[in-house]
Amino acid sequence: MHIVIMGCGRVGSALAQNLEQQGHTVAVVDQDPTAFRRLGSSFGGRRVTGVGFDQDTLREAGIEEAGAFAAVSSGDNSNIIAARVAREMFGIENVAARIYDPRRAEVYQRLGIPTVATVRWTADQMLRRLLPSGAEPLWRDPTGGVQLAEVHASTAWVGHKISRIQEETGVRVAFLTRLGEAVLPTSQTVLQEGDLVHVMMRTDEVDKVEAAFAKGPEEEGGH
Numbered sequence: 001m002h003i004v005i006m007g008c009g010r011v012g013s014a015l016a017q018n019l020e021q022q023g024h025t026v027a028v029v030d031q032d033p034t035a036f037r038r039l040g041s042s043f044g045g046r047r048v049t050g051v052g053f054d055q056d057t058l059r060e061a062g063i064e065e066a067g068a069f070a071a072v073s074s075g076d077n078s079n080i081i082a083a084r085v086a087r088e089m090f091g092i093e094n095v096a097a098r099i100y101d102p103r104r105a106e107v108y109q110r111l112g113i114p115t116v117a118t119v120r121w122t123a124d125q126m127l128r129r130l131l132p133s134g135a136e137p138l139w140r141d142p143t144g145g146v147q148l149a150e151v152h153a154s155t156a157w158v159g160h161k162i163s164r165i166q167e168e169t170g171v172r173v174a175f176l177t178r179l180g181e182a183v184l185p186t187s188q189t190v191l192q193e194g195d196l197v198h199v200m201m202r203t204d205e206v207d208k209v210e211a212a213f214a215k216g217p218e219e220e221g222g223h
Contacts, residue, residue: 006052007073013038068094156216163187
């Protein structure tokens with residue numbers, strides 16, 4: 001897919017590099033040509049200097065062939081205008097805008113523009129670490145029957161193997177976040193203190209899974 005990104009700050013440059021690594025073609029638009037340095041010499045996509053909501057600039061970036069558009073500049077107004085131009089003038093369905101003001105984000109959501117409210121997202125992530133209770137869905141399959149979620153594991157599970165955790169809670173442990181790094185566990189991996197546990201589970205079993213993770217392992221010999 002060809003993807004156009006407006007804004008070559010930290011988020012835009014990281015997004016562009018990530019998408020290119022996944023095999024997509026990418027064009028990045030920024031008013032400041034020096035911002036493109038963040039992309040590095042290995043970036044093979046287009047660098048377009050200009051205003052991200054200008055139609056000619058967007059055409060130069062390949063918007064007419066694009067499957068998606070991301071507006072991640074530092075200006076809320078610019079981001080939402082560009083997102084609306086991409087959707088309404090060029091018919092791009094997959095559009096997202098970064099918004100710093102969460103109150104505005106709700107207004108833009110009503111306009112049909114998916115928004116990522118930076119402040120709210122960061123606050124939510126902090127709350128997840130401060131109050132790690134309940135399951136936080138990260139992904140759902142199209143039918144909604146299965147979801148990937150972060151669950152809070154009781155410290156009673158520390159020192160137990162992933163195989164036992166899976167057997168007693170009825171989930172698949174997809175990955176752990178350990179010291180800020182993602183870890184793909186094997187059945188022999190042992191849960192360590194501070195690990196964040198991300199599981200695949202049936203959506204209709206969320207309450208049961210949460211209870212099992214909160215309770216801790218069964219007593220040895222008793223099932």
